[in-house]
Amino acid sequence: MKKxxxxxNLEPPNTEWLKFSLLYLERFESIVPYNRQHLISDNYRQISNETDLVELYSPxxxxxxxxxxxxxxxxxxxLERPYRVSGRFDRINLYRDWKNNVNWNYQIYSEKFSHQxxxxxxxxKIGQQNNDGLLLPKELAFMFMTHLAQEISHERNGSIITDNREFDNYTNYSRVFKPSVRHRHEFIKGVLQLQIPSNISDISFDKLIKFRNKNRDRITEFNKQIEIVEDSIGNGITEQNFINSFNDANKELMEQILLLGTRASMIPLATYMLISDPNALSEEYARNILTALGIGLGGYYAVKKSLINTQSKRSCKKYLTNVSLLK
Incomplete structure (x- = not known):
């Protein structure tokens, strides 16, 4: 599972981003010092308490x-070369902006930074101390938080995600995000947008939390299927192509059986039942059926793998169907 x-921020202020995360992310951590956990919103606390999506990480x-x-x-x-760096934040002169105390409006809590x-x-004179830590210009605060996130993710072998696109030029320069991670999330969001019948902003957190908990295993299977096509994301496959690929979840399994030399007319009813319900597969049951079909041990393992893939695809298809019923 990807970390x-x-x-x-302590939590995503973009509620749409957070709602989509409930529908597809396995889990993520946000940087919340222990002494600041009382500051998170009621919605975020509810998600943290009632699902496995959110973990609060204290640096x-x-x-x-x-x-x-x-x-x-x-x-x-x-500060030495403001004109060289300012463009990375789409500013003209960061030195001038940082020196203006009107711009000191972003709080960095004392548990996150050093005395130095x-x-x-x-x-x-580019920030002000207060009881909670430092008030900084948002560009400087974002710069610091980028370094903190990089330190944490490097140490924990994870990837950084955000709903903040304001400083994309800086994050691209700093190599904050892996392009594949961003493409993956945009692709998944596109898939879900095609399936959700209404505006996600109209769906309550309560409903999305219940939906997530009810479909938790299917979210895992959905992500597994995304991983299978991950190399194709950005190289031609579209969100609609991905959805269409689940129209016949049994196709791969049937092709595998036919490749082993078994004609469709020779496949007994019991095997069709097995194909229709991959959960029914056991070692003994599968061996007996495939032996009756004249399929040897090597063929059994090939078919078993196809059955597992079929089960995963069916679960993903069911998840996409359930998403399409969300209102």
């Missing part, structure tokens, strides 16, 4: 220290 870390002192060192180095370069980073911001 995902959300940033830069370690060492992670904050390393992120602080890197943020100081990058901020120094920005706080002193650096105050001494250079």
């Amino acid at each position: 995902y870390l959300y940033y830069p 370690t002192y060492q992670q904050g220290e390393r992120a602080s060192e890197k943020a100081i180095w990058q901020a120094e370069k920005t 980073f706080g002193q650096f911001c105050i001494e250079n």
Whole structure:
């Protein structure tokens, strides 16, 4: 299972992004220090308490220290050469913007950064200390949170995700996101948008939570099928192609049986029942049926693999069908 870390906020402010996450993400972590967990919204707390989607991750002192060192180095370069760096944030002069205390409106909590980073911001007059930590210009805060997210995801062998597209130029420059991860999420969102009959903003969190919990195993199978076609995402396969591929979930299994030399007219009713209900497959049951068909041990394993694939496809197809009924 892929590990995902959300940033830069304590929780996604984009409710549409969060609602789609309930429909397809296995789980993700967001950076919430222990002492700040009371600050999350009621909806986010409900999702955390009633599903396995969200885990609140409290950064370690060492992670904050390393992120602080890197943020100081990058901020120094920005102050020295503001015109070179400003374009990465679609700004003209970050030095001027950062020095204007009107722009100090993004809170970074003290549990996330080192004392040295706080002193650096105050001494250079690009931020203000308060009871909770630091108030910073949002570009500087985003820069720091990017380093913190990178430290955490590197240490935990994960991938970073976000609903924030404001600073795409900077995140592309910093190689924050793996292109394949972003393509994967956009593709999945496209698949689900084709299936959902109404605007997802009109569907309540309560309904989506119940739907997720009821379809939890199918979400896993859905992601498995996405992984199978992952190399094709961005190389020609469309969301509609993906949906159409589940129209006949038995096709692969039947082709495998026919390849082993068994004519369709020779396949008994019991085998068709097995194909219709892959859950019924057991080692002994499958061996008896396939032996009766004249299929040897090697063929049995080939058919068994096809049955497992068929079961996964059927589960994914059922999930897509259930999504299409969401209102």
